[in-house]
Amino acid sequence: MSWFLHIDMDAFYASVEVALDPSLKGKPVIVGGRNGRGGRGVVTSASYEARKFGVHSAMPGFQAKKLCPQGIFLPNRRRTYVEFSVKVFAILAQYSPTIHKLSIDEALIDLTGTERLLGPPLKTTDEIIRRIEKELALPSSGGLSTNRVVAKIAATLAKPHGLIYIPAGCEENFLAPQAVEMIPGVGPKTHKTMLQRGIQTIGDLLAQPELAARYLDLGATTKSEQHHDHSVGNETTSIAPLKTIGAMEEVLWDLVEEVGGRLRHAELFARCLTLKIRYSNFQTITRSRTLPSPTCFDKEIFQVVSELLRQNVAQGRAVRLLGVSASALQDSGWQEPLLDRERRNSFERLYKGIDKLREKYGAETIGAATPRKRSS
Ligand SMILES: [Mg+2]
Numbered sequence: 001m002s003w004f005l006h007i008d009m010d011a012f013y014a015s016v017e018v019a020l021d022p023s024l025k026g027k028p029v030i031v032g033g034r035n036g037r038g039g040r041g042v043v044t045s046a047s048y049e050a051r052k053f054g055v056h057s058a059m060p061g062f063q064a065k066k067l068c069p070q071g072i073f074l075p076n077r078r079r080t081y082v083e084f085s086v087k088v089f090a091i092l093a094q095y096s097p098t099i100h101k102l103s104i105d106e107a108l109i110d111l112t113g114t115e116r117l118l119g120p121p122l123k124t125t126d127e128i129i130r131r132i133e134k135e136l137a138l139p140s141s142g143g144l145s146t147n148r149v150v151a152k153i154a155a156t157l158a159k160p161h162g163l164i165y166i167p168a169g170c171e172e173n174f175l176a177p178q179a180v181e182m183i184p185g186v187g188p189k190t191h192k193t194m195l196q197r198g199i200q201t202i203g204d205l206l207a208q209p210e211l212a213a214r215y216l217d218l219g220a221t222t223k224s225e226q227h228h229d230h231s232v233g234n235e236t237t238s239i240a241p242l243k244t245i246g247a248m249e250e251v252l253w254d255l256v257e258e259v260g261g262r263l264r265h266a267e268l269f270a271r272c273l274t275l276k277i278r279y280s281n282f283q284t285i286t287r288s289r290t291l292p293s294p295t296c297f298d299k300e301i302f303q304v305v306s307e308l309l310r311q312n313v314a315q316g317r318a319v320r321l322l323g324v325s326a327s328a329l330q331d332s333g334w335q336e337p338l339l340d341r342e343r344r345n346s347f348e349r350l351y352k353g354i355d356k357l358r359e360k361y362g363a364e365t366i367g368a369a370t371p372r373k374r375s376s
Helices: 012-020 061-067 078-092 121-136 148-158 171-175 188-196 202-206 209-215 218-229 245-265 298-312 341-361
Strands: 004-009 029-032 043-046 072-074 099-103 106-110 140-145 163-165 232-242 269-279 284-295 319-330
Touching (some): 004 121, 004 148, 012 043, 012 078, 061 072, 078 106, 078 121, 121 140, 121 163, 140 148, 148 163, 171 202, 202 209, 232 245, 232 269, 245 319, 245 341, 269 298, 284 298, 284 319, 298 319
Parallel strands (some): 140 163
Antiparallel strands (some): 004 106, 099 106, 232 319, 269 284, 269 319
């Protein structure tokens, strides 16, 4: 399991000024804007007290002065801020060998594998934020997640002076209601295009897997986990929510055939099967079952995952994503035979034939005796 902590200093330049002159605490401190005279030039940092007046960085100084006449305008002291930045990063470096410096006041700390030495990542995160405050008198915010993009978004939402922790498995539920513009890399132009396509929330984006893959590395995370777990998986998102068990099972069959085909191609058998369901309200669950006898056969896989589906989809509950994965893979399926050897052999012959035909004519050509495409 990977753990990423995104640390972002709050109103960094303004906070450094306050740290150096505690009498400024609680006041509308504005750094930049033409040597502090509030004239030309832009604001580079504004304390949260100044932000209440609508002042923000990159705003012209004269505008900031108009919005907040009582603002304390200070000149930019870049070298001083760099010195503080170095001190912040020196603290971070004590917690992980892998620290990505994203800017003068922002870092991504890879806490993967630090648990044994430092304790749970959440405890480490809390300690880091407290130490930066105690030793440097600087406020910061943190986001902790198994995914780096999620960690970044969490840190932004945690501001000021907060910490948001997204437990493993809750990433998509956390993201779904957030605006797409929260995603790093989605600039104004992309944002506009997305809005034109009806994509307002990250949930809307997740419903379009190809686009989502481009802007969120959730897929990459899943893939790397699958690699570590030695599993084979496939999932699909249906743009229109699936409302009947029949429609869900049709999708399930496609996934099962893909997973089964890949298992057989790799000559592997799975001892564990997992079904992932995302309901139309974006709640996502996974249900796994360990098999008495490992399998690579579509029909056996389908039997298990469709049972899991029926157990977890209440009548009338719509589903927008289904995923099937096979794990605990092994070379042989014969250790504890569920089917007798003869039946297994005939299964094997059947699927060999099917896979050959699929290879030759495409996946759509042939399926095993499946309940799908009854009507269509
Ligand atoms: Mg910052």
